Amino acid sequence: MTTADSRFVQVDGLSRSFPGERGGEALTVFEQVNFAIARGEFICVIGHSGCGKSTILNILAGLDQPSQGVALMEGREIAGPSLDHGVIFQNHSLLPWQSTLQNVSFAVAARHRDWSRAQILAHSRQYLDLVGLNGVEDRRPSQLSGGMRQRVGIARAFAIEPKLLLMDEPFGALDALTRGTIQDELVRICQQTTQTAFMITHDVDEAMLLADKILLMTNGPKARIAEIVEVSLPRPRSRSTVIFEPNYYPIRNHLVDFLVSRSKTFRDQPPTGYDPRHPPQVRPQADGSAAPQHPATSGAPHDP
Amino acid sequence: MRSLPVRAALLSLVLLLVGAGLWEAASTAPESAEAVSEYDMLVAGAGEKARVPGPSAVIAHAWAALSDPFYDRGSNDKGIGIQLGYSVGRVLTGYLLAALVAIPIGFVIGMSPLWQRALDPFIQVLKPVSPLAWMPLALFVIQDSALSAIFVIFICSIWPMLINTAFGVASVRRDYINVARTLELGRLRTALTVILPAAAPTIFTGMRISISIAWLVIVAAEMLVGGTGIGYYVWNEWNNLNLTSVIFSILMIGVVGMLLDRLLAGAARFVQYVD
Numbered sequence A: 001m002t003t004a005d006s007r008f009v010q011v012d013g014l015s016r017s018f019p020g021e022r023g024g025e026a027l028t029v030f031e032q033v034n035f036a037i038a039r040g041e042f043i044c045v046i047g048h049s050g051c052g053k054s055t056i057l058n059i060l061a062g063l064d065q066p067s068q069g070v071a072l073m074e075g076r077e078i079a080g081p082s083l084d085h086g087v088i089f090q091n092h093s094l095l096p097w098q099s100t101l102q103n104v105s106f107a108v109a110a111r112h113r114d115w116s117r118a119q120i121l122a123h124s125r126q127y128l129d130l131v132g133l134n135g136v137e138d139r140r141p142s143q144l145s146g147g148m149r150q151r152v153g154i155a156r157a158f159a160i161e162p163k164l165l166l167m168d169e170p171f172g173a174l175d176a177l178t179r180g181t182i183q184d185e186l187v188r189i190c191q192q193t194t195q196t197a198f199m200i201t202h203d204v205d206e207a208m209l210l211a212d213k214i215l216l217m218t219n220g221p222k223a224r225i226a227e228i229v230e231v232s233l234p235r236p237r238s239r240s241t242v243i244f245e246p247n248y249y250p251i252r253n254h255l256v257d258f259l260v261s262r263s264k265t266f267r268d269q270p271p272t273g274y275d276p277r278h279p280p281q282v283r284p285q286a287d288g289s290a291a292p293q294h295p296a297t298s299g300a301p302h303d304p
Numbered sequence B: 001m002r003s004l005p006v007r008a009a010l011l012s013l014v015l016l017l018v019g020a021g022l023w024e025a026a027s028t029a030p031e032s033a034e035a036v037s038e039y040d041m042l043v044a045g046a047g048e049k050a051r052v053p054g055p056s057a058v059i060a061h062a063w064a065a066l067s068d069p070f071y072d073r074g075s076n077d078k079g080i081g082i083q084l085g086y087s088v089g090r091v092l093t094g095y096l097l098a099a100l101v102a103i104p105i106g107f108v109i110g111m112s113p114l115w116q117r118a119l120d121p122f123i124q125v126l127k128p129v130s131p132l133a134w135m136p137l138a139l140f141v142i143q144d145s146a147l148s149a150i151f152v153i154f155i156c157s158i159w160p161m162l163i164n165t166a167f168g169v170a171s172v173r174r175d176y177i178n179v180a181r182t183l184e185l186g187r188l189r190t191a192l193t194v195i196l197p198a199a200a201p202t203i204f205t206g207m208r209i210s211i212s213i214a215w216l217v218i219v220a221a222e223m224l225v226g227g228t229g230i231g232y233y234v235w236n237e238w239n240n241l242n243l244t245s246v247i248f249s250i251l252m253i254g255v256v257g258m259l260l261d262r263l264l265a266g267a268a269r270f271v272q273y274v275d
């Protein structure tokens, strides 16, 4: 992989503060955030509520501007929203007055302004098929189940074939069963399309199923990226088999341990040698190598 | 047990019959076979004169008027259909002109905080002015009574549409706008394909309020300017002391007002969406 490919998206020294209420002290949500996304890579972000995950995603989408630092895609600053960054929003945000098909074709028409109506519709149908939604094309979002809506959102985002796909807790509002089905679909689609993706989630298992790397964020304010966890699980992955991989529980325990205890203390008592510009990249393994600094994995609920 | 709509309709009918019965009873003179004093005679005589016509008289009048609503026998004797037609024509003209002005301006106000703040003082001052207060100025400037009535309708229709459009546009969900932005839609396309449909239900609510107000105002305006129209007609019948006709006109004003409202409510259904 060339450096251009390994630094397809590059985030350098990013920080974002919001002015305080009526002259109060400004709130720095996160600072010194650095990471890179390689072409075709799937990155997940995990961190407690309020640490600034959505804010980072909005900056990558060009919908928000950083206070300091820069976000680059293919070496150019992300200055505004564009068709190159597809976004699946936290609450699907389909246009409620349009049908399922229109919601997708609306986006496709914006992407391919020179296409004929027939081309646009055919392309849109193809992506609705991809997420298993044929037959509900004429229904409005309000007539779909939550899972179906989320799939329309996925179809819409994929149909414009963005260079970078940004997802903000896309399955947060779904029940576990539906979520599982759509996760499987997302795994399949991402494998088919080698899509570069950046996804926020609160679900450790979801992150491990999908991601190549997981960014762990400390609590806010002044949150940072504490570690980058490599998910060393072979692909193709599936929900039913991935748990039998020897590295599965070491990784999972590492993540849970971070969320439960280390995320609170990390910011104020960083381990020696921690440099936010180069957050350590860890690869938890069955033999205990690269294990967390203090081994607290044994009490995790799903330990085999 | 019948369904709710059927029972409601039956109840309405009962209320109508009871109401009409009481009205009829009150409007017919009591038979005074007893020995009548001079005073009684006097009061009864005065009551006879001042008595409001009863429903049977109104129905008989309605039957006659509605069997030939469009007759035209000179400027002071036209059918109720023609008079209502003039009024509806004025209301629709003034109202549509107001929509053409209010909706675009409301859009600008809703999209731009600068314009919102800049125009706010003018709106705050002009909105509470009774539309009829404009009438003398309109008559003076326009020099035409029919056009002045239209102008008054225009003025009174503007505010609800303007304010609702601005509110609807300003409160379009941020997510929808972000969708448009990530799709790189231009400002105009975003306005037409995202903001307009998103705000349309609120805009239509304003349009419904406006048409109701316009219909309220036209009667008063026509009483002032005279000539034609249902307002003028009511006033004219009052001058002729034809109260049967006045009561019938009141009912017709109500019916037409309801139809105008239903029309817009029906149109609003096309732009309604469930979030």
Ligand SMILES: Nc1ncnc2c1ncn2[C@@H]1O[C@H](COP(=O)(O)OP(=O)(O)OP(=O)(O)O)[C@@H](O)[C@H]1O
Pocket (backbone or CB within 6 Å): A018, A029, A048, A049, A050, A051, A052, A053, A054, A055, A056, A220
């Ligand atoms: N426009 C804004 N003005 C002021 N503060 C804001 C604004 N947007 C976000 N914040 C603050 O920034 C912090 C991070 O918000 P953000 O939405 O990025 O969190 P998050 O990590 O996505 O949380 P969650 O997991 O709950 O979605 C919060 O404390 C929030 O109050």
Ligand SMILES: [Mg+2]
Pocket (backbone or CB within 6 Å): A053, A054, A055, A090, A168
């Ligand atoms: Mg969020």
